[in-house]
Amino acid sequence: MLIVEDTRNKTGKHENKHKYWDEIGTPWLRSALPFGDYWAAPRVAIDTKQDIQEVVANMCGAGKEKARFRRECQKAQAAGCKLIILIEDKRYNVPEDLLGKKIYILNGQTIPGDQAYLAMKMHEERYGVEFWFCDPAESGRVIKELLE
Numbered sequence: 001m002l003i004v005e006d007t008r009n010k011t012g013k014h015e016n017k018h019k020y021w022d023e024i025g026t027p028w029l030r031s032a033l034p035f036g037d038y039w040a041a042p043r044v045a046i047d048t049k050q051d052i053q054e055v056v057a058n059m060c061g062a063g064k065e066k067a068r069f070r071r072e073c074q075k076a077q078a079a080g081c082k083l084i085i086l087i088e089d090k091r092y093n094v095p096e097d098l099l100g101k102k103i104y105i106l107n108g109q110t111i112p113g114d115q116a117y118l119a120m121k122m123h124e125e126r127y128g129v130e131f132w133f134c135d136p137a138e139s140g141r142v143i144k145e146l147l148e
Contacts, residue, residue, distance in 0.1 A: 001148060003028040004039040009048075020140030035072045036083060040147035044082045047072065048139065051089040052098070052116070055131075057105045059119040073127035083129045084146055090135040095120045097133075 003021060005014070007030050021028050036045030049055040058069040076083035092098065098120075101113030123129040134142040 001026065001040055001144075003144065003147060004033065005030045006033040006037050006039075007031060008033075009037050016137065017140035017143060021144065024144075026144055034079070035075045035081075038143050038147065043080075044084065044147055045076055046084045046086050046143055046146055048143075049085060049087045049089075050136075052087055052092060052103055053105050055085060055087050056103045056111050056116045056119075059123065060111045060115060061105060061109075073123055073129050076129075077127045083127070085129060085131045086139065086142065086146070087131065087133045088136040088139050089133055092133045094133065095131050 003026060005017075005028060009030075018028065033039050033045070036047045038046040038048070049058070058065050060066070073083060095117050098113035098117045102110045103113055103116050104110050120129075120131045124131070132142070132146070
């Protein structure tokens with residue numbers, strides 16, 4: 001299996017993943033992708049988020065961010081590709097863990113965890129998106145497993 005990483009991913013921020021794939025002999029390369037951060041074309045794409053704050057800002061924040069995130073979900077769906085949002089945040093295991101919490105996003109704004117949970121469920125139902133959580137130190141392994 002070949003893992004393709006989007007060239008828009010910041011260089012130097014994902015070295016732990018690259019090191020893991022190199023150690024286990026999984027080939028990977030960087031190339032422009034139409035959506036997601038990692039791909040095993042054409043069936044699965046993974047979009048990584050550095051923490052819950054990033055994905056909540058994408059789904060519940062300013063209008064431009066929401067629209068961009070929705071377009072990415074729609075592109076994946078139209079291509080017949082499963083889009084997985086991998087949230088690299090070890091504080092949570094499943095979307096239900098957000099219920100009853102407050103999520104702090106930009107400028108001190110908070111979003112109720114229940115609203116974030118409902119936004120995830122809406123994206124799952126409308127676009128077939130899946131939301132997964134993992135410890136950042138395990139993201140290389142989790143990405144490989146999800147793409148297989």
